Amino acid sequence: MRAHPGDYELVAPGTLPAVLSLLAQEPGGWLPIAGGTDVMVQYAAGELPARKLVSIWNLPELRRIEVLPNEIQIGAGCTYTDLREHEVVSREFALLPIAASWTGGIANQNRGTIGGNIVNASPAGDSLPALMAYEAELILVSIRGERRVPYTSFHIDYRKTRLAPAELVRAVCLERRFSEYQGYARKVGPRRAQAISKVCLAALARLGDGVVEDIRIAMGSVAPVPLRLRETERIVRGQRIDPPLVQLARRTAAAETRPIDDIRSTARYRAAVGGNLVAEFLGRLSAGKIKG
Numbered sequence: 001m002r003a004h005p006g007d008y009e010l011v012a013p014g015t016l017p018a019v020l021s022l023l024a025q026e027p028g029g030w031l032p033i034a035g036g037t038d039v040m041v042q043y044a045a046g047e048l049p050a051r052k053l054v055s056i057w058n059l060p061e062l063r064r065i066e067v068l069p070n071e072i073q074i075g076a077g078c079t080y081t082d083l084r085e086h087e088v089v090s091r092e093f094a095l096l097p098i099a100a101s102w103t104g105g106i107a108n109q110n111r112g113t114i115g116g117n118i119v120n121a122s123p124a125g126d127s128l129p130a131l132m133a134y135e136a137e138l139i140l141v142s143i144r145g146e147r148r149v150p151y152t153s154f155h156i157d158y159r160k161t162r163l164a165p166a167e168l169v170r171a172v173c174l175e176r177r178f179s180e181y182q183g184y185a186r187k188v189g190p191r192r193a194q195a196i197s198k199v200c201l202a203a204l205a206r207l208g209d210g211v212v213e214d215i216r217i218a219m220g221s222v223a224p225v226p227l228r229l230r231e232t233e234r235i236v237r238g239q240r241i242d243p244p245l246v247q248l249a250r251r252t253a254a255a256e257t258r259p260i261d262d263i264r265s266t267a268r269y270r271a272a273v274g275g276n277l278v279a280e281f282l283g284r285l286s287a288g289k290i291k292g
């Protein structure tokens with residue numbers, strides 16, 4: 001059944017402290033709405049349980065990217081277009097603007113936010129593997145103050161996160177230490193544009209004298225939460241990439257995924273493609289065909 005606007009209340013306090021104070025008055029009672037590109041889909045389908053919405057769209061405190069000497073802090077309210085257009089993000093954290101470029105069409109990229117992608121917590125969220133690979137930290141904020149949590153521990157289970165009621169994601173922090181790394185990202189969907197991922201990959205590696213000194217491989221849509229492939233990383237780290245290692249990594253990655261059958265794909269396909277993407281990444285890495 002379609003929703004009726006008269007059944008909903010929407011307020012826009014306009015500043016972060018005012019939003020936090022409203023959330024604190026009734027924890028869990030108000031649903032934050034940023035770009036609305038996930039919330040409005042639920043609304044239009046008549047599937048939005050929340051009746052009281054508080055707008056956090058364009059709050060100045062959430063819509064800025066701070067470049068500090070050792071890290072950058074991307075406000076949770078930054079859109080995909082903000083990420084694509086930011087010079088430091090594009091130069092030092094290229095996996096993020098690549099993922100942003102896959103996310104819906106231009107209208108969606110002008111409206112959808114990184115914070116919304118994180119808290120919506122779909123395993124298919126396209127920017128989430130990049131955040132895993134960079135080992136981002138999140139700054140969460142409530143009326144009681146701020147806390148920092150590693151992004152790798154933020155997603156607890158399918159669509160369950162560590163965010164407390166009355167808390168917002170304020171910013172995503174990325175350490176500025178990836179200049180020596182080569183990055184690779186790939187989305188596999190039913191078509192190239194406007195498609196939800198069947199599998200998506202974000203990976204980083206640093207080579208020294210042909211040896212893999214460090215490697216981070218993260219995947220979406222292959223488990224209830226975005227997944228770091230720790231076992232695959234372990235067998236590759238410290239090795240030279242050769243065909244037997246690529247085959248071992250392919251099998252290990254496929255075995256490490258925990259996909260399901262759903263309307264978009266099958267578990268078998270997802271595991272096989274996940275393995276193939278890892279093999280593709282390692283093949284290109286050893287051939288010197290990717291950079292930064």
Ligand SMILES: Cc1cc2nc3c(=O)[nH]c(=O)nc-3n(C[C@H](O)[C@H](O)[C@H](O)COP(=O)(O)OP(=O)(O)OC[C@H]3O[C@@H](n4cnc5c(N)ncnc54)[C@H](O)[C@@H]3O)c2cc1C
Binds near residue numbers: 108124169196
């Ligand atoms: C046509 C279309 C195509 C799409 N294509 C893709 C795609 O290819 N890949 C992809 O990953 N996604 C896609 N999406 C989903 C969506 O655009 C993204 O998930 C987007 O990042 C959501 O951001 P938002 O600001 O619109 O979130 P909203 O809809 O405003 O909010 C989503 C959820 O996050 C919460 N939230 C938002 N910001 C915060 C915050 N700062 N703190 C706490 N909670 C917060 C809200 O309460 C809500 O629960 C698509 C959506 C549409 C409509």
